[in-house]
Amino acid sequence: MSYNYLPLDRKWLHFSQIKNLLDFNQHVSITFDAHERILACREYLDRKMAEKDRLFYGINTGFGFLQNVKIDADQIGQLQYNLLVSHACGLGEEVPADIVKLMLMLKIKSLSYGHSGVQIDTVKRLMEMYNHDVLPVIYTQGSLGASGDLAPLSHLSLPLIGLGEVYYQGQKMPSAEALQKLGWTPLQLQSKEGLALINGTQFMSAYGLYCLKKAEHLLAMADMISALSFDAFDCTTEPLREQIHAIRAHAGQINTATTLRKYLSDSAIAARSKDQVQDPYSFRCIPQVHGASKDAFEHVLSVFIREINSVTDNPNIFPDDDLILSGGNFHGQPLAMALDYLSISMSEIANIAERRTYQLISGQRGLPLFLVKNPGLHSGFMIPQYTAAGIVSENKQLCTPASVDSISSSNNQEDHVSMGANAATKCYRVIENVEKVLAIELMSAAQALDFRRPSKSGRDIEHLVAAFREKVSFNEQDRVLHDDMKAAVNFLRNYRIPEDVR
Template structure:
């Protein structure tokens, strides 16, 4: 076994519940993974049970000594069981499309290790350890975004994840694409000799979907906080009333997200001169007045998504499942991605709405109302100011509407009718990431617009929190006095949001 490096913190793979704080710690800090003694015993107990069962029984167990899918009734001779597993990994590695981002592949490795460690999958300890070595040494298999129906597990992506175990496929190592066998040789590792059940244990499961789920969940939670902060800047920039955020209003319709959003906006603007000056308007547009109701509804939806994803990553999702203590090997459907597909589609809609209402605030800030110049530029006409960033935001909002068509309501028959209902959760996952990246860009455009508008409120100041954000942002993007290439400003605004912890 290859020793882990000593300059990293350790995360022990065990039965402890993986919560959002643990995931954030793993995401933001470099950790080496180590199998706990508890996990080691569970893996070996299950493997020993399976070996004894096959040695002493002529029963057929799906995917262990039978073919797969429609070929479930084809018995495999005991002398060919190991070859069956190799054939499975090779034949199912059919991914196409873009390469899966590095951080998602790392999550896939982590989640596959975690799931196999519960002792219901029948794999060898050395197989799990090799996956841990890949993770610890940042050897990331090359996986593709297309190929999974999200039903029999993420078969194709997970096959590409597993190929390097047997010296096939490609990996990224030290920033370069390498043949897996060459990297194994560099470390002095022999390819894993797969045993019964291991191939199907490796490629059955929802780790492709779940890895995307963790990534988008952490990003969504961050974007929701950023959306409140930018909305508060826009509120002062448009000289809005804080009356719609009064706690009495929300106490009589106390959806949790709504109440929290209203409270957060008031905290952000607590000592703002602009917010507390007398207003001439009776009401503000919905995109300002209804921020608690819209942002809050998205937050409540993400809470449901959070619960779903956490349940999934703490589960066993391959098939069949082995229960040594009960002398049972059961074939079921824990690999079906329907819970995740529904959650991804809900997240798409919830986060797209954050982008939609953000673009409306951007539009209002450019409208020449409330004492602001048209398109937020002096001498408009000669200068277009921030006219076209709103076009960009509008185009992205429209793209998100198209991406919000649910994937989970689609299905297509596969494996000659054996797999006759699929979740399309993998498609839901990849489009959800696109939606969140789009929302980040829309919010960046609102920030660019709101800070430009806020400058026209001088000498009045906003709150301490807002003014600090304003000053930090101005270090990256200067006030727009005259027309310039705004692509650069928008790009810098996106980077500014990405750097906010």
């Protein structure tokens, strides 16, 4: 396949395409089919607008509680302009660049179906923004995840009309300045366009896809790091035997046990006889715990792939059926619940990783206390476990579901909301925390394994440790471990398990 650009239309978009978009810095483009459907929908809407005394929500009426206020024909453009500027009420931190790019792409994708009524120039400008890296400044707070992601998508759309701020050529600047540099003229919005732009679930969806992409990598790394810890703690492989997992046939559990057996199949440490009969749950139950998180991941992924292949603005226009229907596809409930589930499932990956780290520093199985020579004079790996424990506790607090909350808005017209945007930003923080805890386990397990020398673990594990040792050396005596931990996080983020290992 070509890695030059991602085609966007009504065809199903797959997770692999999302990952390629970010990994290969692709451009985006609507297809001819999408172009024609957008034109046809706009032409249909223009014909309907010519009919006298017909009210269409958000097209020639006010919004939300103001739905019954009729807007004069000569004020339709002003209505859409006002919508964008009045709803750009974001606060908080700035949304990361990769997530902004996903938001732009997903908005183009949703509009490409031809059910939104936008003019083709609006879609083209969104594509130009994406392909020229003109990235709107968007904020994490402001969406209730129900009327769509109103505030974030308003900030996404402000540059279309020459307002707001963007990052361009590495600099943050007013949108008007970036447009002038590019020779672009601000757009004049037509009927329905403001609503089509800011109704939708693209903020929640973009966060979810980003978290899923990162979670997929962390789940794979968690298996490999746990296999390293397994040998470093000199565990027995009996709990990994195929027969155990065949009689409790959860797919993630079977996958994890198979993966760990593969990593340990050529390990001299794993092959030797053990003194203990059983190991702690954090080792013995790796397949059951990691596997449950993998099964949750697959469910959440299915929800998000279905969502990004949907139209989520309102009203929806159906030219072939001569219908303009007002509904609620912008409500983020499916995403809110899935994001909460992903947070919980990934938090457990960190939870069990911290427990393995704790066991490794405990002075058992022939390992020195706190994994350092001459403990007492040296504190060794005592405090990285503190850090991991604090992060795991933070994750437990973040995993309180956002989706169980609702606060009425718009004068009680919008009386049930999903809070999916909060679920999305919390999930992002959880995923970032999981990465840190796994990095601490990796650092601790590599140190423990070096105390097993000259005995060797499996080929794939030894390859991981050798690569890690190029970035973080064996700890002979106390030093500033913050630097090692930062290096471990960076290593984990960028390490790619070889294809022949997977």
